[in-house]
Amino acid sequence: MILTQLPTAFQQARPIIETIEAAGYEAYFVGGGVRDTILGKPLHDVDIATSAFPAEVKGLFKRTVDTGIEHGTVMILDHGTGYETTTFRTESGYQDYRRPDKVTFVRSLKEDLKRRDFTINALAMRANGEVIDLFDGLADLKAGVLRAVGVAEDRFHEDALRMMRAVRFASQLDFTIEPQTQQAITDNAALLTKIAVERTRVEWEKLLMGQQPQRGLQALLDTALYRYMPQMADQQAMLQRLIDLPAWQLPTIESTWTLLAWLMDLPNQAAIRHLLKAWKTSNDLIDHVSAAWLVVSSLKQRGQLTPSELFSAGAAALKTANTVANLLGFGQPQAELTAAYAALPIQDKHELAINGGDLLRQQLTTPGPQMGQILAQLLHAVVIGQVKNESADLLDLARMIADTKND
Ligand SMILES: Nc1ccn([C@@H]2O[C@H](COP(=O)(O)OP(=O)(O)OP(=O)(O)O)[C@@H](O)[C@H]2O)c(=O)n1
Numbered sequence: 001m002i003l004t005q006l007p008t009a010f011q012q013a014r015p016i017i018e019t020i021e022a023a024g025y026e027a028y029f030v031g032g033g034v035r036d037t038i039l040g041k042p043l044h045d046v047d048i049a050t051s052a053f054p055a056e057v058k059g060l061f062k063r064t065v066d067t068g069i070e071h072g073t074v075m076i077l078d079h080g081t082g083y084e085t086t087t088f089r090t091e092s093g094y095q096d097y098r099r100p101d102k103v104t105f106v107r108s109l110k111e112d113l114k115r116r117d118f119t120i121n122a123l124a125m126r127a128n129g130e131v132i133d134l135f136d137g138l139a140d141l142k143a144g145v146l147r148a149v150g151v152a153e154d155r156f157h158e159d160a161l162r163m164m165r166a167v168r169f170a171s172q173l174d175f176t177i178e179p180q181t182q183q184a185i186t187d188n189a190a191l192l193t194k195i196a197v198e199r200t201r202v203e204w205e206k207l208l209m210g211q212q213p214q215r216g217l218q219a220l221l222d223t224a225l226y227r228y229m230p231q232m233a234d235q236q237a238m239l240q241r242l243i244d245l246p247a248w249q250l251p252t253i254e255s256t257w258t259l260l261a262w263l264m265d266l267p268n269q270a271a272i273r274h275l276l277k278a279w280k281t282s283n284d285l286i287d288h289v290s291a292a293w294l295v296v297s298s299l300k301q302r303g304q305l306t307p308s309e310l311f312s313a314g315a316a317a318l319k320t321a322n323t324v325a326n327l328l329g330f331g332q333p334q335a336e337l338t339a340a341y342a343a344l345p346i347q348d349k350h351e352l353a354i355n356g357g358d359l360l361r362q363q364l365t366t367p368g369p370q371m372g373q374i375l376a377q378l379l380h381a382v383v384i385g386q387v388k389n390e391s392a393d394l395l396d397l398a399r400m401i402a403d404t405k406n407d
């Protein structure tokens with residue numbers, strides 16, 4: 001098969017391959033970019049594999065960066081773009097796919113392709129668009145099948161993350177996992193505990209944001225792989241609830257975690273924190289998801305939000321929460337929520353017309369916790385419309401609060 005009309009990213013990279021070939025080596029486009037182009041999907045990275053050793057690659061180009069030279073990867077800089085070029089290799093023991101523990105450089109394309117994870121990821125493409133298909137990846141691409149290259153068990157022992165990649169691709173591409181490959185996942189699922197949580201998380205989030213998440217989730221259940229994901233061992237019922245929802249697709253990482261936290265029936269925000277810490281997400285994500293989770297529970301209980309709930313959630317968490325609530329059948333029209341938020345007297349605490357300095361100058365408080373309490377009460381009063389956000393009104397109210405506090 002020859003692909004005519006290559007995407008621009010490949011066209012621009014053609015001279016790189018041609019330069020390597022002119023020096024007597026082989027070079028091909030490989031990996032997800034080839035797969036996605038054949039599927040008609042946008043590609044996100046151009047990866048090149050070559051028979052030239054790293055030092056040989058470096059000798060051929062003016063500007064290169066040693067991004068992972070001991071693993072065979074050299075980045076070639078060309079017209080502002082960097083191309084990751086990796087010497088054909090075999091390896092084992094991955095902390096990170098691009099940084100295996102032990103690498104052996106080889107000169108044969110076939111040797112390189114046969115240790116890749118799935119047949120659809122083991123395609124290579126020449127500069128002219130000709131696809132080299134040594135493991136029947138094209139037939140699997142056409143049939144929508146994920147099949148390990150060679151003996152599935154061996155591929156998963158080389159890198160247990162590939163089991164997560166299988167369920168992730170099932171969701172992302174809407175593919176089925178071939179029975180022997182699926183059996184090997186069932187048999188080796190426990191190996192996932194050896195994988196760094198951050199790597200597992202990336203695949204898990206891609207699965208949840210894929211075009212057919214329910215398909216990936218079903219595979220997770222069928223293989224029991226979920227039992228070896230952080231905090232998931234006893235979440236079979238939650239996964240089943242996700243599968244039983246009407247078809248869904250989520251737009252953001254924040255919304256996927258909010259949905260999960262909600263369906264896990266977690267008791268409070270501390271439990272959400274604990275879950276997300278175990279998955280090593282960022283603190284920003286934790287804050288966002290806890291706020292959104294609170295909004296989801298208000299929408300569920302009362303179908304609407306108070307001004308103070310709108311205010312403390314903030315625009316971003318509100319949107320996340322409502323997306324999730326809509327998926328669960330109790331959300332509001334997004335425009336209505338946005339309008340209610342915009343109609344609040346203020347949207348941010350920095351908009352409060354007075355600050356701690358003003359309170360001190362009027363000798364209404366001393367620095368310390370009391371000052372914070374007064375400001376919080378003023379803020380609340382403004383948000384719920386009890387007082388105008390003007391400094392004279394706020395100072396009057398602050399005086400009243402201070403008086404009651406001092407009694
Ligand atoms: N654990 C892994 C990771 C990657 N690969 C190989 O390296 C290629 C590039 O890896 P990567 O960019 O991580 O994945 P992609 O398949 O390109 O998927 P994505 O679209 O998410 O980048 C894969 O296609 C596959 O051939 C592998 O065999 N085993």
Ligand SMILES: [Mg+2]
Binds near residue numbers: 033
């Ligand atoms: Mg890729």
